[in-house]
Amino acid sequence: MTSFQTLTVLVPAYNEAEVIDAFHRRLATVLDGLTLDSRVLYVDDGSRDDTWARIVALAAVDARVRALRLSRNFGKEAAMTAGLDHVDSDALVVIDADLQDPPELIPALLQRAADGFDVVYATRARRDGETWFKKLTSASFYRAMERLSNTPVPRDTGDFRLMNRRAVQAVNALRERQRFMKGLFAWIGYRQASLVYDRDARNAGTTKWNYWRLANLAIEGVTSFSTAPLRVASWTGLAAALLSFAYAAWVFVKALIWGDPVRGYPTLMVVILFLGGAQLLAIGLIGEYVGRTYAETKRRPLYYVEDRQGDLPLPPHE
Template sequence: MEKKKRIEVVIPCYNEEECIPLIYQSIHEVAKKLPEYQVSILYVDDGSGDASFAKIKEVSERADENEVHYISFARNFGKEAAIYAGLKNSTADYIALMDADLQHPPELLLEMVKGIEEGYECCGARRVNRNGEPPIRSAFSRLFYSMATKMTSTKMEQGTTDYRLMSRKFVDAVLAIGEKNRFTKGIFAWVGFDTKWIEYENVERAAGNTKWSFSGLLRYAVNGFMSFATAPLRGAIYLGFIVMIVALVYGIYIALNMLISGGVKSGYSSIMFAILFIGSIIILLLGIIGEYLARIYMEVKNRPIYIAKAEKLDENTEMKD
């Protein structure tokens, strides 16, 4: 009898105690419609402060053998670390990435599997709208993707999500990028490969509240932008040229004014404006350079992306607490 190919669904979790049993049940039902595959779940608990880890262990204990695996972090390392840990520790033939709140409809896995069987290395989900989302958040999201595409060499499609099914070849390519400050959406786009997009309507959370604040999303966007864009550093050169040209034009104006009027005005206001203008530009540029230096500093430290306090990865791995 031919051995079934394995699909593992990686689910990063942070304070999602209400959603954990719901997402398990939904995936369990979808798995029944994929009899030719062995479907399992890998929960990655990102240092939750609620009962998420207890719920994960509870689900694991009542699930079928080798159906539910998990990793629990020693503290909150962030979603990017959770995604990396899930991809790194899964040995399945195909790996899916899905949020725990059921905003990524598990039923789409059926279409994703068809896409993989057609020969695609990756099959991803793309939202066609943002119904139920604050307008300002939607506007900033569209602005981010537009700027990221124009100012980097990586094309990131509007509406794309982390939700996708990937081949082992695709995941290995993603893991080969060993940087510590990770922006997975950008990495997914950067590695290339043929990707089939499946469009879907935005779905509300099944339970609980979002853990993303506007400031958190803004920091996430800035980190993602700086992970792939060198445009700010290159823009500093262009800005320097612009300021130099403005200074030369102003200098010529002063010289001509002296020749025509035969005198020199004190120009206190204009001098103060020039000092403050140039000073603010210098501080801005130092801030941009500082951000890039901070990322270099963190990379050089070579700290681990995450630290696990407990894990259950497959039937041959003992649970460690």
């Protein structure tokens, strides 16, 4: 099927005890049908339920299973980074454990990669089990990123993808602390291709991505790969200044020619509130970028590993 000899399936998991057994059964069936030397690497991102215990049980009955348990919940981006750091195979597939992304698509990803692509990302044509509002906000985010970022992030594409060894090594070289993995996957370039599929509804459990976390991820993505918000603040300030000068000139001319008294108070309040709001918006945007710079200068580790299952290569920084 491909020139790959080894394959690792990376599965970040956070509180997925209800679904992880069903996920592994389907994944194992897929791997049984491949001729590759396959492994599964679960990364437990500080789960509070029985996710780690179930992963350990899976490792006891399936020799292909390897696992990392992070010392706390560092977030999915850090969990994926931990998995990428501990992979040494010709091909890597990143997939969530909630069964929204079907493991049965892995052979198709491998087949697409056989055409000479370094990265094959899965693009969602349909998203079952999600509200219209979530679909709308998601589509709006990807299209906004397409316009704002100098790095083209594929539309309607999550983390489900295949990468070869070269692509994995390239991503691992990017050690920034504020991580937006979809953008990093795109930023490395190389030969990338899309595979369109229909995304299923979650098999069990509840999503960990509420609107607050999604909004924060969107801000992370925009500020990681675009300075457009700063330019918007600059243009807003310029437009406000021009409007203020134009209005001031009109008031002066009106008073000079017609002798109208300058009533002042309502107009003054509108101008002050408008300019104050624009200034606070600009300060907030600048604060986002300053905060990111501050976080990078501290150079804290991206994650800590509390426990391991199976033989895993040590990343260079350990």
